[in-house]
Amino acid sequence: MAYEETARLCGWIARDFSLAMFRLLINYDGLSASQAASRLGLHVQTCQDFLEGLHALGVLKRETVREGRRPHFHYRLVRSSLTLNLDLSHLREDGTDGAERRIRERKNSGVRFKTARDGASIAEVIIWEGSGRARRERRIHLTRDQGRFLFHLPFPSGEAVSVSDIADQAGVDPGRMGEIRDIVDMLLERRVIEIPR
Numbered sequence: 001m002a003y004e005e006t007a008r009l010c011g012w013i014a015r016d017f018s019l020a021m022f023r024l025l026i027n028y029d030g031l032s033a034s035q036a037a038s039r040l041g042l043h044v045q046t047c048q049d050f051l052e053g054l055h056a057l058g059v060l061k062r063e064t065v066r067e068g069r070r071p072h073f074h075y076r077l078v079r080s081s082l083t084l085n086l087d088l089s090h091l092r093e094d095g096t097d098g099a100e101r102r103i104r105e106r107k108n109s110g111v112r113f114k115t116a117r118d119g120a121s122i123a124e125v126i127i128w129e130g131s132g133r134a135r136r137e138r139r140i141h142l143t144r145d146q147g148r149f150l151f152h153l154p155f156p157s158g159e160a161v162s163v164s165d166i167a168d169q170a171g172v173d174p175g176r177m178g179e180i181r182d183i184v185d186m187l188l189e190r191r192v193i194e195i196p197r
Contacts (some may be wrong), residue, residue, distance in 0.1 A: 005057055006086050012053050017042060021050060022077075030065065030074035051075045098181060099164040106194040107156035121147035127190055145176040146183045153193065160196050 001009070012018060020040050024031055033048035040047070051073075054060045059082065060075045105111075116123035125140040142150065148170040154161050161169075167180055187193045 001057075001085065003086065003088075003091075006084060008053065009057050009059070009082075009084070012050060012057075015050065017046075018050070021047070025060070025075065025077050026080060030063070030076050032065070032072050032074055034072070092178060098184070099167075099177065100162050101184070101195055102160035102162050103166075103184065103188070103193050103195055104154035104158055104160040105156050106191055109192045111192045113150060115151075116147055120151060122150040123147060125150070125187070125192065127192065129190075140183075140186070142183065143176070143179050145170075145172045146179055148172060149180050150183070160194075 015021075017040055021036060024036055024039060028035075031051075033051055034044050036042070036047040036051070037044040051060060051062075055062045055075060059078060061078055062073045062075055064071045065074045110128050112126040113122045114124045114126060115121070121144065122142060124142060127138045127140065128135055129138050130136055149167055149172055152166050152170040154166075163180065163184055167174075167177065172180060184193065188195070
């Protein structure tokens with residue numbers, strides 16, 4: 001199951017009535033939204049949304065049943081056991097994408113780089129966001145490799161250097177380039193660093 005589908009399933013499972021609903025589904029041979037609503041004391045639309053949401057994810061199967069004047073849907077569990085397997089490996093970034101971008105600190109960015117005790121890395125970046133009385137301080141705590149990388153970031157008056165060259169100069173472990181890419185992207189977005197033209 002893809003991450004987005006797993007997140008949706010977890011959202012349905014997290015509903016305060018989901019256990020009671022699953023109890024009905026496992027014990028009934030087909031259940032309509034109105035039956036579930038009357039049994040659990042919920043609004044019929046709440047039950048309909050829940051059942052349709054699980055049907056869309058393949059947890060329930062739906063069939064049209066004719067009882068009385070109008071046809072309606074009955075829902076059944078596809079299986080009595082659900083296993084969530086959340087594969088996060090596709091989220092890993094190797095950091096090579098964008099490693100040739102030439103960057104430097106942006107002039108008058110209003111940021112403060114707090115040096116670590118070792119004197120050879122940055123411990124945190126302090127950014128002021130907003131303006132006037134709504135202005136607030138945001139502290140970004142860095143990993144060791146991010147701190148060493150930013151310690152070697154060129155000053156605003158200096159020549160821009162590629163991300164990969166800064167990482168090499170800082171002695172960043174190549175396996176940590178995903179962390180470097182993340183902090184570079186974040187600081188570019190907040191206009192702390194720049195890619196000069």
